[in-house]
Amino acid sequence: xxxxxxxxxxxxxxxxxxxxxxxxxxxxxxxxxxxxxxxxxxxxxxxxxxxxxxxxxxxxxxxxxxxxxxxxxxxxxxxxxxxxxxxxxxxxxxxxxxxxxxxxxxxxxxxxxxxxxx
Numbered sequence: 001x002x003x004x005x006x007x008x009x010x011x012x013x014x015x016x017x018x019x020x021x022x023x024x025x026x027x028x029x030x031x032x033x034x035x036x037x038x039x040x041x042x043x044x045x046x047x048x049x050x051x052x053x054x055x056x057x058x059x060x061x062x063x064x065x066x067x068x069x070x071x072x073x074x075x076x077x078x079x080x081x082x083x084x085x086x087x088x089x090x091x092x093x094x095x096x097x098x099x100x101x102x103x104x105x106x107x108x109x110x111x112x113x114x115x116x117x118x
Contacts, residue, residue, distance in 0.1 A: 006082040008100050010055055011108065012036040014075045020068050023060075030064040032057055032071070034079060057081070059102040070107050080104040 015033040023029055034057055039050040057079055059067050071077060081102040088095050 007080070008055075008083050009078070009080045010034055010036055010100070011076070011078050012055070014071055014073055014077055015054065016073045018068065018071060018073065020064070027061050028064040028068070030059045030067050030071075034077060055079075056097065056099045057102055058099055059105060063102070063105070067105060071105075076108040078104075078106040078108055 012034040015035060018030060018032040020028060020030050034055045035052050036055065037050055037052050039048055041048050079100060079102050081100045081104070084099050084101050086097045086099065
């Protein structure tokens with residue numbers, strides 16, 4: 001039987017809100033989104049194009065309690081975890097979402113400015 005790996009590592013900035021909730025088990029969950037940016041140069045025009053991707057993240061338990069005290073909107077953060085897909089139906093229409101269930105996180109120093117010394 002072949003083995004598979006479901007591991008995502010992202011470094012980016014937290015979006016504008018962190019949402020904490022208590023689970024029925026008494027444990028805490030912290031949900032937020034992280035923006036990652038990528039850029040490339042168009043071969044024909046030489047124009048640099050940038051794109052931002054948003055990643056939904058959930059941290060659970062004691063780690064969520066600690067993260068809630070430290071992380072803020074705009075924080076530069078490292079996230080490592082597994083991707084989980086969800087589907088649900090609302091008003092007869094099927095919806096899908098992708099989430100990273102965080103297993104490790106780390107608040108990083110402020111992001112260095114472009115062209116600056118770090």
